[in-house]
Amino acid sequence: MNMLSINVNGKSVSADIQPRTHLADFLREKLNLTGTHLGCEHGVCGACTLLVDGVPTRSCITFAVACQQAEVTTIEGLDEDEITRELRAAFTREHGLQCGYCTPGMIVSARDVVLRMDAPTEHDIRIAMSGNLCRCTGYVGIVRAIQQVVRERRARGIAAIPNGNRTRLGPSGSGHAAAVAATAVAPAKLVDAPQVGNAQAAPVAAASLKDTNWKPQTSFTESFTVAHPVGLVWDFFANIGGVASCLPGASLAGEPVDGHVNGQIKIKVGPISAEFQGVADVTRDDATRSGTIVGAGKDKRSNSSTRGLIGYSVKQGEAPDQTKVDLTIGFTLTGALAQFSRSGLIQDVAGRIIAVFVQNLEAKLSHRAEGGTGDEPAIVKEFDAGALMRTMALDYVKRAFGWLFRRK
Ligand code: FES
Ligand code: FES
Numbered sequence: 001m002n003m004l005s006i007n008v009n010g011k012s013v014s015a016d017i018q019p020r021t022h023l024a025d026f027l028r029e030k031l032n033l034t035g036t037h038l039g040c041e042h043g044v045c046g047a048c049t050l051l052v053d054g055v056p057t058r059s060c061i062t063f064a065v066a067c068q069q070a071e072v073t074t075i076e077g078l079d080e081d082e083i084t085r086e087l088r089a090a091f092t093r094e095h096g097l098q099c100g101y102c103t104p105g106m107i108v109s110a111r112d113v114v115l116r117m118d119a120p121t122e123h124d125i126r127i128a129m130s131g132n133l134c135r136c137t138g139y140v141g142i143v144r145a146i147q148q149v150v151r152e153r154r155a156r157g158i159a160a161i162p163n164g165n166r167t168r169l170g171p172s173g174s175g176h177a178a179a180v181a182a183t184a185v186a187p188a189k190l191v192d193a194p195q196v197g198n199a200q201a202a203p204v205a206a207a208s209l210k211d212t213n214w215k216p217q218t219s220f221t222e223s224f225t226v227a228h229p230v231g232l233v234w235d236f237f238a239n240i241g242g243v244a245s246c247l248p249g250a251s252l253a254g255e256p257v258d259g260h261v262n263g264q265i266k267i268k269v270g271p272i273s274a275e276f277q278g279v280a281d282v283t284r285d286d287a288t289r290s291g292t293i294v295g296a297g298k299d300k301r302s303n304s305s306t307r308g309l310i311g312y313s314v315k316q317g318e319a320p321d322q323t324k325v326d327l328t329i330g331f332t333l334t335g336a337l338a339q340f341s342r343s344g345l346i347q348d349v350a351g352r353i354i355a356v357f358v359q360n361l362e363a364k365l366s367h368r369a370e371g372g373t374g375d376e377p378a379i380v381k382e383f384d385a386g387a388l389m390r391t392m393a394l395d396y397v398k399r400a401f402g403w404l405f406r407r408k
Contacts, residue, residue, distance in 0.1 A: 006070055081111070106142060250263065
């Protein structure tokens with residue numbers, strides 16, 4: 001982890017981040033500045049364009065740590081900016097947007113054109129804006145909007161600023177780097193280190209996996225309820241092999257010895273399949289009916305590693321024969337599969353894995369409640385995130401249609 005100190009939209013921000021975190025991910029996920037859009041994530045479409053030290057910059061291919069002490073301005077920080085206000089009005093007048101996905105990046109680049117170019121022709125504007133792609137408008141309205149703003153400003157006697165006041169050479173964001181040691185102050189910490197799981201048990205378990213300083217990069221909470229008494233559920237959770245068998249794709253190499261167990265989990269995302277082999281430490285506290293599972297694993301084929309922590313707490317549900325289970329989940333994914341660790345996506349996928357887990361758990365608990373005799377209940381054993389993604393896409397379309405028809 002690296003300590004990042006930057007200025008975002010006029011406010012000092014500091015946070016502990018992974019060196020590989022891109023500026024766009026940092027702004028969207030840690031600061032909730034979602035006006036910066038992500039399209040291609042390869043520096044091609046321009047949707048993620050924002051200003052670093054006043055220079056339009058692709059935030060999807062800029063490491064946040066490369067912007068140490070830089071001034072970052074996102075579309076949210078341009079709310080009161082005069083040129084941006086004029087561009088917004090002109091884009092509206094000229095139909096310079098349709099779905100609006102490209103618009104934040106378009107506006108940032110257009111602002112740069114208005115600021116720097118004295119009397120650009122249509123051709124000049126098209127060349128200057130060629131790094132911003134729009135799949136909806138056909139660009140005519142965008143170009144017209146920019147031409148209008150340039151024309152009106154020059155008519156009001158506002159001249160272009162050659163180079164947009166840029167005085168520094170080198171990549172954007174690099175301007176302040178040399179001065180960090182001399183000028184570093186201690187700004188308010190905006191992003192707290194995530195706390196995961198049972199406060200007493202988690203550090204104990206983490207210590208046995210050696211690196212006590214590890215903190216999960218992504219964390220979230222989930223809860224579920226099962227229609228069985230709390231005592232039965234808590235007893236079932238004592239059998240880590242039984243719990244693992246409810247998790248699609250997971251299996252153990254044997255029973256835990258001194259709270260330590262080897263196992264594996266297989267995950268399939270469309271054509272990509274990964275098999276993480278690893279170890280886990282398990283702790284459990286009868287007094288608070290809570291516990292933790294701390295694990296680390298590696299998928300050799302993709303050379304990806306993961307480290308994760310699940311904290312759980314088993315409580316009485318609202319009805320007498322109901323049990324509520326609260327989960328806190330934290331993990332870090334590195335290597336080729338790290339692209340799947342974006343928190344919104346992973347949380348949605350995790351929610352669906354948990355739904356399958358609960359379905360399997362219900363089946364096993366019912367079997368146990370009936371005395372555990374007869375055949376083992378049928379459970380879902382495989383997890384295919386590709387199938388889940390398709391369901392998610394379908395859900396999304398259903399939600400969108402629901403929203404559309406509710407409006408009428
Ligand atoms: S998302 Fe950054 S250029 Fe496309
Ligand atoms: S308005 Fe839809 S991508 Fe540009």
